Amino acid sequence: MTTLVRNAWYVAAWSTEIDDELRRFVILGDPVLLFRRTDGRVAALEDVCPHRQLPLSMGKRIGDTVQCGYHGLTFDTDGKCVRVPGQDRIPLSACVDAYPIEERSGIVWIWMGEPERANPDDIFDLPQFHDDSWHMHHGGALHIESNYLNVAENLVDPAHVSFVHETTLGNSASENVPVHVSTEGEEIIAWRWIRDSEPIGFFKAFGGFTGNVDRWHYYHLRLPCTAYIDFGSADATREIAEDDRDSGTRILALHFMTPVTETYTIDRWMHLRNTAVGSDEASDKMDALFEIAFGEDKEILEAVHIEEQRPRKRRPIRLAIDHGPMVYRKRIAEMLERERTDDASAPTNGAYVIHS
């Protein structure tokens, strides 16, 4: 049974990944052709000719149309066939899907579900995207051979940083600090403060802290596939309030997960920060630290994915730190159940997708 939610906006690519060339992406298992039209907008078509199934991305552009590389059938950016060489009549069924696209803040969003349900107002946004006192920096794309649910739950799980990211995002000071979890609409939030302790590697290297700090981690996981982690530090002697985080060094680390298939996920990551605004050097430094940390996550998540293919010998155990991930999997299960029954008003107490 699929774990992929179709009626949602996904990140197809950074804006910089799309240009005049015909490029093939696979999203939710479906091949998608992306290119930039002559007017600059991004076009997205099903990447398979309805005649003999050649990917249209192997054909060529003729203006804003795409000509199949096998027999020359030509499609416009609405997916409508506009030419069949060798005959005048164009069959009514000669068309491919065109996907709704929105491009914002350097991010290309795609809607893979029922087109009539696509509402651009639902696209993820943060006030800091539009605030000049914050620096926005697009990072890389982490390819992970794992189902996306594992990747996502890792992003509502502050507890793992103490063990997975000992030298970057966590340290032993946080090992026993309990995690709080709450939900707000489509977001699950897991957070904790670690007060008056040694700064983690990230803020030693980047924030320049030397004495003890108050450190926070707020993991916001928005259904189904977007996360941002609000984390930062302030001098412990200041004893700042929880809602005064902007007075410290504060980072919003964003993760846009794109399920390629049930077993492969791309995590595009970027950040916003309230310090070193305009400094490319700071961005590069931060990228280097994130790349170490995300490499640590990738190693863990791929190993877990492999083990999940093996029949389990025992029931999984449930811990206090699993609260966020369990709520997430329950909510995803409900979304899938609604899509399966094609009933947007279905009750939200469907079967759980708990750790398999």
Place this chain on the structure above:
Amino acid sequence: MTTLVRNAWYVAAWSTEIDDELRRFVILGDPVLLFRRTDGRVAALEDVCPHRQLPLSMGKRIGDTVQCGYHGLTFDTDGKCVRVPGQDRIPLSACVDAYPIEERSGIVWIWMGEPERANPDDIFDLPQFHDDSWHMHHGGALHIESNYLNVAENLVDPAHVSFVHETTLGNSASENVPVHVSTEGEEIIAWRWIRDSEPIGFFKAFGGFTGNVDRWHYYHLRLPCTAYIDFGSADATREIAEDDRDSGTRILALHFMTPVTETYTIDRWMHLRNTAVGSDEASDKMDALFEIAFGEDKEILEAVHIEEQRPRKRRPIRLAIDHGPMVYRKRIAEMLERERTDDASAPTNGAYVIHS
């Protein structure tokens, strides 16, 4: 359900591929051992010992017998076991299949079906094989990761050359010229003439034409797995008749498809030509051009094969240019149905093997 027709002659190899060594081939999914006997004839045995299933090709020749490399069971070229080391009695069931073989014009033909139905008179032949005014040149073997039906239908499809082989076998002049289709016995023929147009790359490079030409393409696809393409050009000012093709530069490009498995096909290609007879330089030049064109086919066919593994979202569309391929798939479906019901006189209106 298999797509492989067993009661037919297939090309196992060029004559030059077979010598004294034990060599393993896989044909219609079955392993076959081929070697040249001391009298020069080609022997073909099932390549698996009936004792512990070691391929006999891993053993060694002892005269015209083959000794298994595991326990020394020895088989003659009829597939009969003639020795079991350690015991005098040879079990009646100790044998392997021997396949009918015919070698003609440098081509080794094999019959993989019921031996009693093998009739050498059914082997593909052309008058030009035996005509000294024609030059015969054996080419290479194109390995294609695709079911053979895709490869075959490409060889009764003149329309694709305008798009797949723009620089070699086609050009835009032919894009909208309709294709005629007829059938003669076991052959499906699709053809068209492109009159008074620029010569294609092939005849620019090879035939030396500079002005406009009349160009023809006759695709003959003989069931199940042999094709020859009669194509050529003549000066357009001559306005030659359709049956006067020998007065132009005429080439017969042959393709012998050997299904290795349901997902892998070898296409051995050669040509006959009525010009530059005896010139190795011309053969090399033509090989080089064909290799470019066939590499283009391979790229298309393998991409189509991969897409065919994916569930289709919509019904395939049917175009006028599909007439030849559709007749071919229908006829193959009938052959398979007759083999399935083991009734050579079954009616010919069985289920279709249309594009999956």
Place this chain on the structure above:
Amino acid sequence: MTTLVRNAWYVAAWSTEIDDELRRFVILGDPVLLFRRTDGRVAALEDVCPHRQLPLSMGKRIGDTVQCGYHGLTFDTDGKCVRVPGQDRIPLSACVDAYPIEERSGIVWIWMGEPERANPDDIFDLPQFHDDSWHMHHGGALHIESNYLNVAENLVDPAHVSFVHETTLGNSASENVPVHVSTEGEEIIAWRWIRDSEPIGFFKAFGGFTGNVDRWHYYHLRLPCTAYIDFGSADATREIAEDDRDSGTRILALHFMTPVTETYTIDRWMHLRNTAVGSDEASDKMDALFEIAFGEDKEILEAVHIEEQRPRKRRPIRLAIDHGPMVYRKRIAEMLERERTDDASAPTNGAYVIHS
């Protein structure tokens, strides 16, 4: 249906393979973590955390406990969870399997079945392990992509050496010498003497024989996965009795097969010899000869395993030399049937596992 017998002692590793590091092995399809405790004993745990299924081998040692690399759950060498970071209560179900281990003569034995049935008295032993007049030498580990049954039956099959190991362990003198088979408890023994013939390559290179010898091969296959081959030579003019083998040059070649999965087997091999005691040079020379021979076996066994995946066209034939292998497969089938029905007293006439 599984071919893997669980209630048996298997060789997990040579003693030299295990040290302070956390190392992952796969045995009978199950991941196993092995490491040497601070007191020198070997610990063996199920290599998967019961929380989120990360292999424990990706975590780290803290004293004699193992801390998971994902969320820090910590297990002792009995498999009991002793710490869950972030909470005081440890769930009762938070545990992993610990496997019985015995280390003897440089060999680490593991029991993968029901722990209460593990009896160290059942572990394979030979008097020569404890006899200073014999030299013991641990060899290498041969990785074979084949089900273990093929590997095992090869070790109760003296007939194959004439054909597979022509230059090392066999020669043509033995081709037609019949094989005797008997059973003693859990052992199947296949043997033959080849009297007054040229020495095989092994004893030419190693034993220094130049004239004719009497040569013996006794293949002892102990259920399910241990074999030792007693083979040697003596000057033919001496005409030694069958039970006077110690007066010749005698070698015990041991094979411990560890099924990794149904399709992959590790064969750890070693030897005992009654000559050149204490000579490392002799050990190296013998290793080199064995490595050639075992490479020959590997090539055969992997080819057979591949062919076994293909549907058979005909029933396998049975020969006199198959007696040992057939008894072995019948006995294994009975062991599997007893494990399947969970009844150690089941009759021994269950279904046969004959060559598939």
